[in-house]
Amino acid sequence: MADKEKEISLDGKMDDWGPFGENEGKWLIFSIGNPQEGHGLALPRIMDDLFGQRIAHLISCKSGARYVAHIPWATDNFMPVASDWAPKVIPVDELVEKVKYFLSYHIEIYKDMGLPATKILIFSGHGGNNPLGEHLESIKNDLKLEKLIIAPSDDLADENMDRILKEIESLSEELATEHESSRKIKRKLLKILTTGGHAGHFEHSTAAALGVLDEEKLNMMNEELEKDFEKALQKWPPIGGLGGFLMAGGKYVEVIGPKEKDEHGLWACLKSLRKLDGGRISPVKELGELIINLLVEYYSELLLKE
Structure with missing residues (x-):
């Protein structure tokens, strides 16, 4: 008689595999930029989106954090006149609510899969999103996060x-x-x-x-x-x-x-x-x-x- 078919399950047995070991996937990374902003003749209007996405992806590759998605909205330090060079910007209060909704959607997906979803880094490629940092505690508390970093911070340099x-x-x-x-x-x-x-x-x-x-x-x-x-x-x-x-x-x-x-x-x-x-x-x-x-x-x- 043939040997009974064996089952090989690796669930829970791969934590030390790869370069990141147990650190892999402990953080979720989101990027944010500006969907349409003038930078002159030679640069793309999505420049800040591209910058935020590239940095977020590279941080993921170096740290083992999971790059999840790009937040599509933006605000600006100079509302409301900023709409003259960045026509898609929205007030920061509106951005905060949209960010909470966006993050919540993705957090629930990872929770349903049984994957970590309580530590989040948001990397911004647009300096005009700095006011979002003033709402860090509100976002963190409403989403019941263990840790939240909104980057780059003003003290980075x-x-x-x-x-x-x-x-x-x-x-x-x-x-x-x-x-x-x-x-x-x-x-x-x-x-x-x-x-x-x-x-x-x-x-x-x-x-x-x-x-x-x-x-x-x-x-x-x-x-x-x-x-x-x-x-x-x-x-x-x-x-x-x-x-x-x-x-x-x-x-x-x-x-x-x-x-x-x-x-x-x-x-x-x-x-x-x-x-x-x-x-x-x-x-x-x-x-x-x-x-x-x-x-x-x-x-x-x-x-x-x-």
């Missing part, structure tokens, strides 16, 4: 300054040539980082790192910036930290704030665009790659500690 400076030093040496010293390059990279703003040198650098920068359109835009800086900003007002809107004044400066109270660094971004390279946008792909790697490392380490 402060907590990583030594690491950032060390990496910038190393990158400057790699990029140095006989015509441009590492010291000069370092000054330029630090200037780009500290005047990030919106759709300036820095965001174009991250777009280059993601592979979504249209070089031909960037050259077209730079030609017009060199020819007539202010006219080019009127044509593509989001570039240089919403530079065209800042120069238009009126309701935009009332909401964003004057140059003397540059809380969001947009005026500094405009100044950097005007002065850093003769009005041209000068992306540094390697800088974008560096920042992406640092973000992934930081949040992966954070999840593995928790």
